[in-house]
Amino acid sequence: MSEDIIELIKKNVIQGRVTQDDEGIEEGMVGQPGVTELIKEALASDVDVSGIINKGLTASMEVVGQKFENEEYYIPDMLASAEAVGAAMEILEPHLAKSGVKPKGKILIATVKGDMHDIGKNIVSILLRGAGYMVKDLGNDVETGDIVEAVREEKPDFLGLSALLTSTMVNMEDTIKALKENGLRDRVKIIIGGAPLSQEYAESIGADGYGADGFHAISVIESLNSGDSLDS
Amino acid sequence: MPREGILISNPLERLSGEQVRQIHDASIEILNDPGLLCFNKKAAEIFQSRGAKVAGVSGSDTPCWTVKIPEKLVTGALDSAPKTVTLGARNPDNALIMKGDEPRVFFITGSETNMWLDVDFPTYVNKSDPGKEIKVPEFQPRRGMVADLCDSAHVCEHLESVDGYIRTVNIQDKDITGDNKDVNKFFACLNNTTKHVMSGLTSLNQLDNVVKMAEMIAGGPDKLKENPIISFITCLVKSPLQFVDDTTETFMEVCQRGLPIVVSSSPQAGTSAPIKEAGIMAQINAEVLAGITLGQLVNRGTPVLYGSVPVRARMDTLGDSYGSIETSQYNIDCVQMARFYKLPNYSTSGVCDTKIPGQQSSIERLFSDIVVTLSGPQFLHCAFGLLDCNSVFCLLQAVLDDTHFQMIKFFLKSPRINEQELETVKKQIREVVATPQKMFINYIRPVMRSGEISPPYPFEGDGDSDSVFALANERLQELRAKPVEHIDPDTTARIFREIPGLLPRLNVYKGER
Amino acid sequence: MSEDIISMIKENVIQGRKTRDDMGIDETLSGTPGVLELTESALGNNISPEAIIKQALTPGMEVVGEKFSTKEYFIPDMLASADAVGAAMDILKPLLEESNVETKGKFVIATVKGDIHDIGKNIVAILLKGAGYQVNDIGIDVPEDKIINVVREEQPDYLGLSALLTTTMTSMESVIKALKENNLRDNVKVLIGGAAVSDEYAREIGADAFCADGFQAIRVLEEFETT
Numbered sequence: 001m002s003e004d005i006i007e008l009i010k011k012n013v014i015q016g017r018v019t020q021d022d023e024g025i026e027e028g029m030v031g032q033p034g035v036t037e038l039i040k041e042a043l044a045s046d047v048d049v050s051g052i053i054n055k056g057l058t059a060s061m062e063v064v065g066q067k068f069e070n071e072e073y074y075i076p077d078m079l080a081s082a083e084a085v086g087a088a089m090e091i092l093e094p095h096l097a098k099s100g101v102k103p104k105g106k107i108l109i110a111t112v113k114g115d116m117h118d119i120g121k122n123i124v125s126i127l128l129r130g131a132g133y134m135v136k137d138l139g140n141d142v143e144t145g146d147i148v149e150a151v152r153e154e155k156p157d158f159l160g161l162s163a164l165l166t167s168t169m170v171n172m173e174d175t176i177k178a179l180k181e182n183g184l185r186d187r188v189k190i191i192i193g194g195a196p197l198s199q200e201y202a203e204s205i206g207a208d209g210y211g212a213d214g215f216h217a218i219s220v221i222e223s224l225n226s227g228d229s230l231d232s
Numbered sequence: 233m234p235r236e237g238i239l240i241s242n243p244l245e246r247l248s249g250e251q252v253r254q255i256h257d258a259s260i261e262i263l264n265d266p267g268l269l270c271f272n273k274k275a276a277e278i279f280q281s282r283g284a285k286v287a288g289v290s291g292s293d294t295p296c297w298t299v300k301i302p303e304k305l306v307t308g309a310l311d312s313a314p315k316t317v318t319l320g321a322r323n324p325d326n327a328l329i330m331k332g333d334e335p336r337v338f339f340i341t342g343s344e345t346n347m348w349l350d351v352d353f354p355t356y357v358n359k360s361d362p363g364k365e366i367k368v369p370e371f372q373p374r375r376g377m378v379a380d381l382c383d384s385a386h387v388c389e390h391l392e393s394v395d396g397y398i399r400t401v402n403i404q405d406k407d408i409t410g411d412n413k414d415v416n417k418f419f420a421c422l423n424n425t426t427k428h429v430m431s432g433l434t435s436l437n438q439l440d441n442v443v444k445m446a447e448m449i450a451g452g453p454d455k456l457k458e459n460p461i462i463s464f465i466t467c468l469v470k471s472p473l474q475f476v477d478d479t480t481e482t483f484m485e486v487c488q489r490g491l492p493i494v495v496s497s498s499p500q501a502g503t504s505a506p507i508k509e510a511g512i513m514a515q516i517n518a519e520v521l522a523g524i525t526l527g528q529l530v531n532r533g534t535p536v537l538y539g540s541v542p543v544r545a546r547m548d549t550l551g552d553s554y555g556s557i558e559t560s561q562y563n564i565d566c567v568q569m570a571r572f573y574k575l576p577n578y579s580t581s582g583v584c585d586t587k588i589p590g591q592q593s594s595i596e597r598l599f600s601d602i603v604v605t606l607s608g609p610q611f612l613h614c615a616f617g618l619l620d621c622n623s624v625f626c627l628l629q630a631v632l633d634d635t636h637f638q639m640i641k642f643f644l645k646s647p648r649i650n651e652q653e654l655e656t657v658k659k660q661i662r663e664v665v666a667t668p669q670k671m672f673i674n675y676i677r678p679v680m681r682s683g684e685i686s687p688p689y690p691f692e693g694d695g696d697s698d699s700v701f702a703l704a705n706e707r708l709q710e711l712r713a714k715p716v717e718h719i720d721p722d723t724t725a726r727i728f729r730e731i732p733g734l735l736p737r738l739n740v741y742k743g744e745r
Numbered sequence: 746m747s748e749d750i751i752s753m754i755k756e757n758v759i760q761g762r763k764t765r766d767d768m769g770i771d772e773t774l775s776g777t778p779g780v781l782e783l784t785e786s787a788l789g790n791n792i793s794p795e796a797i798i799k800q801a802l803t804p805g806m807e808v809v810g811e812k813f814s815t816k817e818y819f820i821p822d823m824l825a826s827a828d829a830v831g832a833a834m835d836i837l838k839p840l841l842e843e844s845n846v847e848t849k850g851k852f853v854i855a856t857v858k859g860d861i862h863d864i865g866k867n868i869v870a871i872l873l874k875g876a877g878y879q880v881n882d883i884g885i886d887v888p889e890d891k892i893i894n895v896v897r898e899e900q901p902d903y904l905g906l907s908a909l910l911t912t913t914m915t916s917m918e919s920v921i922k923a924l925k926e927n928n929l930r931d932n933v934k935v936l937i938g939g940a941a942v943s944d945e946y947a948r949e950i951g952a953d954a955f956c957a958d959g960f961q962a963i964r965v966l967e968e969f970e971t972t
């Protein structure tokens with residue numbers, strides 16, 4: 001029984017179906033339970049949460065990653081699967097502690113003040129969620145003060161900042177300064193991204209990492225994660 | 233089910249209705265004065281017996297007549313010439329139905345080039361960074377052989393956008409002579425593609441053997457009439473306004489047999505036609521009308537295509553310039569003239585001036601391919617793989633051209649805008665606007681796999697070096713490796729038994745028991 | 746005075762004006778005498794044919810050649826000038842022969858049997874005439890025996906054969922064979938041209954030269970003339 005439902009979850013992640021209304025890739029799946037419904041069902045029938053995450057979600061994202069590499073899947077497929085995993089993690093979150101699963105970490109993400117570009121940031125959020133992180137998206141054109149407040153309150157492990165304009169990327173530096181002034185800089189790893197940025201720029205403003213795209217962001221965050229114990 | 237072609241909903245037109253009329257009137261006048269010089273006795277006699285004014289030209293070495301064609305002969309021919317011409321195919325699903333008043337375009341290869349371009353990819357090492365290697369194509373021209381013609385027909389069989397096959401390369405093997413060229417040429421094409429096959433004829437005395445071979449393949453004389461798997465092209469009129477003796481003879485013989493034939497004229501603006509657009513148009517239209525009229529006089533109702541290969545001369549050599557913009561303009565004008573007569577049209581695009589594939593060849597051919605396609609000729613002789621003004625054929629270029637035509641075909645799909653579609657997207661918009669991220673990415677997925685989204689350019693490289701040729705070459709090798717459905721063993725055996733002159737090496741079953 | 750006429754002939758060669766009816770490049774010249782009329786009045790003024798050729802026609806064509814290589818002139822300009830020179834030469838040739846001045850050779854040109862392509866052949870004929878050769882164009886689709894007869898009767902220095910089709914180029918080989926059989930081969934140099942043929946083909950059939958275009962033909966003939 002628990003085997004069956006994990007198989008179904010896996011299948012639906014690969015199909016990228018968040019809810020029962022979603023189409024997926026195979027024909028005729030509309031109406032059948034999607035990942036959200038299946039996770040709820042699994043919890044109701046006491047399936048082991050770590051099993052759901054490892055065998056149902058992580059393993060299937062690996063399959064999706066492979067299909068993407070083989071050019072069978074395109075980015076929209078990848079995002080749909082990531083979204084399904086993100087939705088699953090949201091439901092599972094309250095159950096993680098009691099089932100002894102160590103959460104992967106919490107990430108705040110925002111496009112900085114003055115900048116309305118958010119397509120890239122949104123994609124990065126979805127992919128990070130799909131990789132198992134708890135992501136809170138603060139939106140775009142976010143005031144520096146608001147970012148500092150959010151870091152103080154939410155206590156994230158990572159802060160992701162996006163800027164697409166050379167005129168707004170300087171606001172990243174301001175944000176880092178403000179965090180320092182508020183004694184928060186050491187509590188959070190900062191990773192930045194967006195078309196005008198680079199690794200050098202990240203270093204010059206004292207950020208911890210630079211992500212060229214969503215996949216790169218995952219690997220950068222993962223290496224920052226393992227290089228440093230982040231018990232919060 | 234015949235091939236679909238691509239229907240042009242709003243054909244591109246350059247000439248106003250009045251200009252079309254004016255060209256027509258000028259052509260009719262030219263047919264009457266000065267008329268044509270006719271070097272073929274039989275044709276002159278036919279014209280005379282039907283009321284044309286025919287007079288011998290004195291002082292000419294070769295016998296020759298002036299033929300002044302009255303308007304009523306032309307209008308009669310325009311009435312009796314079929315408005316729909318079917319070009320059959322060995323595989324009936326590859327048949328082409330061409331309706332003169334319907335701008336449905338079929339893409340067909342073309343022209344008999346003398347040279348075949350081999351491509352090789354030697355590797356070069358970067359001087360400053362020996363770790364860096366690039367593959368640069370090298371092109372080597374050589375004379376075309378019958379094996380190349382088989383190769384080319386085979387690959388074109390698998391090129392998706394090729395609707396029909398005109399022999400692309402002139403076969404110049406040592407054992408090919410005037411007496412066996414036509415049968416070998418047609419057999420090489422027919423045996424390696426199941427699409428329609430068109431060619432010119434080298435010797436009239438081969439016509440019967442070619443037709444007999446086609447009948448065997450089609451299943452008999454009646455079947456060949458129903459499904460004409462072969463057709464012909466002749467330049468019976470040499471510009472300006474001269475019926476050539478031998479090609480006119482060939483033309484009349486093909487018409488007599490009721491097989492489809494292109495009445496093609498190829499004036500060169502500046503040398504064999506006036507440099508002015510009005511001039512070349514009035515002349516080419518007169519030349520084609522003269523040919524069509526003769527065909528209908530020989531055999532009323534015989535299927536003909538209005539053929540046009542007008543071209544502008546280049547000023548530095550007075551050779552052809554297919555890449556010139558005017559060449560496309562003339563071709564579009566001709567498409568309009570044919571449509572005015574409701575006759576299916578054979579037009580030309582895609583020939584480039586340059587000798588090797590590269591930027592210039594792509595730019596010249598894509599330009600004319602797009603604009604001439606948009607004008608809606610039924611039979612677009614679009615020069616897959618042809619370079620150097622029709623003198624060189626290169627299969628690699630043909631593979632590249634195939635992707636051009638897939639792009640053009642995609643572009644010409646009719647827009648999918650209707651009530652139901654709009655209902656669906658309004659719903660999507662309302663849904664997405666209500667979300668924080670406001671992205672439509674989820675709706676891409678079902679569309680992405682339905683063929684509604686145009687594919688990426690198939691030979692895109694990694695961006696650091698241009699790998700288009702290398703990738704296209706990989707595709708070419710894949711296509712070569714695909715099998716092709718040859719003519720069945722029994723028919724092949726019969727053909728080799730009954731048709732003289734076929735080269736034994738063309739028998740793919742040879743050695744099999 | 747004679748200076749003037751000479752320079753006017755040269756100018757009109759450069760302008761490509763054969764007769765007074767022709768348009769040149771300089772529109773103001775319309776209606777003024779062209780190369781033909783000027784050559785006649787030069788002869789009337791006792792200017793020698795040699796002077797006309799050496800001081801007006803040849804230098805005029807040299808300027809045209811330069812303008813062509815710097816792409817100021819196109820082929821149609823070149824042909825118009827060559828045509829004008831050719832017409833002047835038609836008048837001057839008999840006089841030169843009378844006065845025993847050495848002239849450039851005689852050139853018979855034809856498109857071979859079965860082939861009706863003649864645009865290229867016509868261009869070559871005009872250019873050679875313009876270069877001072879005496880050209881006899883015997884047309885298209887010319888049977889081998891007719892070519893042999895012309896060679897026998899006119900005794901040209903050069904025979905030019907044109908073929909655009911791979912099926913008709915073989916007729917060139919037959920012509921050369923027939924020339925040999927009739928003991929005429931050594932009297933005439935055979936040049937071949939046209940899209941179907943090549944250097945190798947010329948060697949294969951024993952022609953004296955292949956020419957890719959009219960300019961190459963002029964160069965090849967010049968070599969023959971000097972050796």
Ligand code: B12
Binds near residue numbers: 115119120160165
């Ligand atoms: C789409 C777009 C817009 C859209 C934005 C829509 C939206 N919802 O975001 C609109 C039309 C609104 C827009 C407006 C403007 N734009 Co704009 N825009 C673009 C464009 C064409 C594409 C950006 C994009 O979405 N790319 C696709 C995504 C998937 O890629 P991405 O954003 O780079 O994100 C990836 C990575 O960078 C990385 N990443 C991104 N963020 C983050 C964050 C983290 C933490 C990590 C790890 C990684 C990461 O991962 C992503 C996924 O792979 C760019 C051109 C370009 N080449 O970038 C110009 C561009 C950025 N825009 C530009 C300009 C000038 C403007 C305007 C000022 C124009 C104007 N005069 O009004 C306004 C600015 C408005 C404002 N105040 O912000 C310029 C900026 C030049 C400069 N000075 O720096 C650009 C470069 C275009 C150009 N060459 O002129 N723009």
Ligand code: B12
Binds near residue numbers: 465866907956
């Ligand atoms: C125009 C043309 C015609 C016109 C001819 C008009 C005319 N008044 O000449 C028409 C439409 C009538 C015609 C008919 C045919 N044609 Co045609 N034609 C051509 C075309 C497109 C251009 C030839 C041309 O005029 N070029 C411009 C001139 C300036 O260049 P040129 O001729 O090469 O001449 C230059 C040099 O070669 C050299 N030169 C030439 N001759 C000589 C001679 C000497 C002595 C010297 C020194 C130099 C020299 O100097 C010239 C000046 O620079 C060629 C394609 C091509 N790429 O050549 C096909 C082409 C030659 N034709 C071809 C064919 C197949 C035919 C037809 C059989 C078509 C048919 N099925 O009916 C008929 C043949 C009729 C016949 N019996 O001859 C094929 C030949 C293939 C083959 N088998 O060899 C070609 C190659 C086109 C193709 N790729 O399919 N054609």
